[in-house]
Amino acid sequence: xxxxxxxxxxxxxxxxxxxxxxxxxxxxxxxxxxxxxxxxxxxxxxxxxxxxxxxxxxxxxxxxxxxxxxxxxxxxxxxxxxxxxxxxxxxxxxxxxxxxxxxxxxxxxxxxxxxxxxxxxxxxxxxxxxxxxxxxxxxxxxxxxxxxxxxxxxxxxxxxxxxxxxxxxxxxxxxxxxxxxxxxxxxxxxxxxxxxxxxxxxxxxxxxxxxxxxxxxxxxxxxxxxxxxxxxxxxxxxxxxxxxxxxxxxxxxxxxxxxxxxxxxxxxxxxxxxxxxxxxxxxxxxxxxxxxxxxxxxxxxxxxxxxxxxxxxxxxxxxxxxxxxxxxxxxxxxxxxxxxxxxxxxxxxxxxxxxxxxxxxxxxxxxxxxxxxxxxxxxxxxxxxxxxxxxxxxxxxxxxxxxxxxxxxxxxxxxxxxxxxxxxxxxxxxxxxxxxxxxxxxxxxxxxxxxxxxxxxxxxxxxxxxxxxxxxxxxxxxxxxxxxxxxxxxxxxxx
Amino acid sequence: xxxxxxxxxxxxxxxxxxxxxxxxxxxxxxxxxxxxxxxxxxxxxxxxxxxxxxxxxxxxxxxxxxxxxxxxxxxxxxxxxxxxxxxxxxxxxxxxxxxxxxxxxxxxxxxxxxxxxxxxxxxxxxxxxxxxxxxxxxxxxxxxxxxxxxxxxxxxxxxxxxxxxxxxxxxxxxxxxxxxxxxxxxxxxxxxxxxxxxxxxxxxxxxxxxxxxxxxxxxxxxxxxxxxxxxxxxxxxxxxxxxxxxxxxxxxxxxxxxxxxxxxxxxxxxxxxxxxxxxxxxxxxxxxxxxxxxxxxxxxxxxxxxxxxxxxxxxxxxxxxxxxxxxxxxxxxxxxxxxxxxxxxxxxxxxxxxxxxxxxxxxxxxxxxxxxxxxxxxxxxxxxxxxxxxxxx
Numbered sequence: 001x002x003x004x005x006x007x008x009x010x011x012x013x014x015x016x017x018x019x020x021x022x023x024x025x026x027x028x029x030x031x032x033x034x035x036x037x038x039x040x041x042x043x044x045x046x047x048x049x050x051x052x053x054x055x056x057x058x059x060x061x062x063x064x065x066x067x068x069x070x071x072x073x074x075x076x077x078x079x080x081x082x083x084x085x086x087x088x089x090x091x092x093x094x095x096x097x098x099x100x101x102x103x104x105x106x107x108x109x110x111x112x113x114x115x116x117x118x119x120x121x122x123x124x125x126x127x128x129x130x131x132x133x134x135x136x137x138x139x140x141x142x143x144x145x146x147x148x149x150x151x152x153x154x155x156x157x158x159x160x161x162x163x164x165x166x167x168x169x170x171x172x173x174x175x176x177x178x179x180x181x182x183x184x185x186x187x188x189x190x191x192x193x194x195x196x197x198x199x200x201x202x203x204x205x206x207x208x209x210x211x212x213x214x215x216x217x218x219x220x221x222x223x224x225x226x227x228x229x230x231x232x233x234x235x236x237x238x239x240x241x242x243x244x245x246x247x248x249x250x251x252x253x254x255x256x257x258x259x260x261x262x263x264x265x266x267x268x269x270x271x272x273x274x275x276x277x278x279x280x281x282x283x284x285x286x287x288x289x290x291x292x293x294x295x296x297x298x299x300x301x302x303x304x305x306x307x308x309x310x311x312x313x314x315x316x317x318x319x320x321x322x323x324x325x326x327x328x329x330x331x332x333x334x335x336x337x338x339x340x341x342x343x344x345x346x347x348x349x350x351x352x353x354x355x356x357x358x359x360x361x362x363x364x365x366x367x368x369x370x371x372x373x374x375x376x377x378x379x380x381x382x383x384x385x386x387x388x389x390x391x392x393x394x395x396x397x398x399x400x401x402x403x404x405x406x407x408x409x410x411x412x413x414x415x416x417x418x419x420x421x422x423x424x425x426x427x428x429x430x431x432x433x434x435x436x437x438x439x440x441x442x443x444x445x446x447x448x449x450x451x452x453x454x455x456x457x458x459x460x461x462x463x464x465x466x467x468x469x470x471x472x473x474x475x476x477x478x479x480x481x482x483x484x485x486x487x488x489x490x491x492x493x494x495x
Numbered sequence: 496x497x498x499x500x501x502x503x504x505x506x507x508x509x510x511x512x513x514x515x516x517x518x519x520x521x522x523x524x525x526x527x528x529x530x531x532x533x534x535x536x537x538x539x540x541x542x543x544x545x546x547x548x549x550x551x552x553x554x555x556x557x558x559x560x561x562x563x564x565x566x567x568x569x570x571x572x573x574x575x576x577x578x579x580x581x582x583x584x585x586x587x588x589x590x591x592x593x594x595x596x597x598x599x600x601x602x603x604x605x606x607x608x609x610x611x612x613x614x615x616x617x618x619x620x621x622x623x624x625x626x627x628x629x630x631x632x633x634x635x636x637x638x639x640x641x642x643x644x645x646x647x648x649x650x651x652x653x654x655x656x657x658x659x660x661x662x663x664x665x666x667x668x669x670x671x672x673x674x675x676x677x678x679x680x681x682x683x684x685x686x687x688x689x690x691x692x693x694x695x696x697x698x699x700x701x702x703x704x705x706x707x708x709x710x711x712x713x714x715x716x717x718x719x720x721x722x723x724x725x726x727x728x729x730x731x732x733x734x735x736x737x738x739x740x741x742x743x744x745x746x747x748x749x750x751x752x753x754x755x756x757x758x759x760x761x762x763x764x765x766x767x768x769x770x771x772x773x774x775x776x777x778x779x780x781x782x783x784x785x786x787x788x789x790x791x792x793x794x795x796x797x798x799x800x801x802x803x804x805x806x807x808x809x810x811x812x813x814x815x816x817x818x819x820x821x822x823x824x825x826x827x828x829x830x831x832x833x834x835x836x837x838x839x840x841x842x843x844x845x846x847x848x849x850x851x852x853x854x855x856x857x858x859x860x861x862x863x864x865x866x867x868x869x870x871x872x873x874x875x876x877x878x879x880x881x882x883x884x885x886x887x888x
Contacts, residue, residue, distance in 0.1 A: 206792035211841035211859035217653025267674035437644035467871035
């Protein structure tokens, strides 16, 4: 990507507001004020050092921010927000910058408030099964900290090595194991959050449910638009005795889809049911040498948990069900090594795909019964664009992840891939699903929001947003399409 | 209060036009959850009861869509037919409050009324996927959807769950359902003090046995349960396939052997005992006495009971849910200040005389910042103040 002019957006399909010249003109003054609040190396204003902050996991767009501030305490974040809100400077909250929807992408007149220096675990309480952590800590660091004592934190997005718990809360992140344990909102008990005016609020705690309105529930998944979470209290779960995957190969996606519905319908709750189509199988096998069958068109990885005896029992039931659905290949793992190998292919799917092409990873969710239809339509739509697609996704909950392959350095193909992705999301909505299951709206899906919601639906959401951030200081260009904002809210038209 | 009118719209459109034309609406489902502040403000009733019926239920999809006024009994009947259930174990307040009428699915969600499985499987709000509602401007709004993973836009349905009908009337709700289990069983530990019981429950939850309910009934409460009467009873429920439940019960028995006397309740006994715990049966015969529902950290529940010197109390949710019956007065300040002193949580006065409901804060008052945000949110759902909010006031 070095050939690309970094300060310009690579793609142009998604509009961002033109920077406010008055704010740009005050840059020196703003940087000085931030340095007074966060001393030492907490303010990044050198263009070279700001490079890593100009985009996130949604690489097709990039903008240089006005400045980056990396506070170490809630008090500093409070002072920073109070100053920036009063100065009318947009704020982009940033966890680890792994967002796949552009949720952490800045704009040129905005200050990034990053959490990367707030990574401490503050309290671990096994009797109450909770852990309190600063919001910049990585998702995986929580499970790592409690693993030796027999516990784990359940949501496990693929980026868990890098992504922050604050970012997870912003996007209400899921992961492969959420079929059994739920997503972030189901595992979050409390937060400390700084409101846009600098007020610090504590919501929830080690107890369950809200006394009044469930503010924690609406904050989770709000994409950094309601405040900046600085600490989180999460639920810990006792680790299962063991986990074991079984792999099934089918001739058709329909058979695989029907098998998924049947497994779930009997009352078995696997921790994960992952689906891969033929292109995904080919890509992953070439990379991981996981021993995936090459003569099938759909692969399921079903993982169960429990004692050996229980897993034997559950896997036997699952295999019986798969046989009813014309399963062609059954591979049960006989050892930890074999289990790891089965997962290795799936877990390397994104990386392996990235080796053969650039890709956009889509994230719509559809009702379970619509999976076979949506897969067929996906193939047809992608083919019409003259592109290729690989499907790897969480089949148990209908969360699709088609990977559209393209060449990022070919502007025509890049635009095609983006358009194709939008068509696939429309397909998910048409099938009774939604635009995003776990990646968030960000800028990527912002302009499709009116496809899923009416103007009135979005007005209601924007009104609730304004109850937290009346001046739209926080992450202002995300989630809500400019065309739906009207005259009173910041948009391109309002300039 | 002669001017009180009751409106029962049959459709969302009718509901919207009633809202546009009138004001002062108390939103009601089946009226079985008569909980909340009484402030003497005159109001009309906007009932969802006439918007009734299951719209879509395919067991294989594990989702049900129903009109908000659908009686829970109808929903449960359909679920039994589909061999499914709501995982959060809906709490039926009629047992505790002595209310009549039919609980509705909308009322259930509006009160976020979860039972014993809540502490491991999520609250009612966690099973709630989507809704249609009419805001105070008369706009029909869709929030959430019908799929299990959905992060598209702000999660407004979380605000509706537990809003007790003070934000907007829901007209249609979508929620997740799960398959029934093959069997369930309960390991009972007899004769533990509340403190030891808390430790035993924490120990059980630290195992991989997948306990789906954990409660402690002191001796005077356990007496009312024929299968565990005699001594205090600490109950740990396991669910699943029969083989698996048997294996895990044995494992749990071994792990908790140091806690003394044990027995096991079978499937039928388990269902009966947890239904009574869920619906607060122990306090159903003393309707003149105030009852608190308190949420604290699991290890705090027994400390709260002992510091208050309460004689009629029992613990669910591993100790994190305290059902507390007072002898005479609610003693709200004492209950809430003790909760605060022990590290925080909240207490709702779910049963009280009309007089007490006028003088006490039924819902726990929140701090200034949270109160201010909540007030602004209410204004955004209902800018003209059409809906009665005093209930949560």
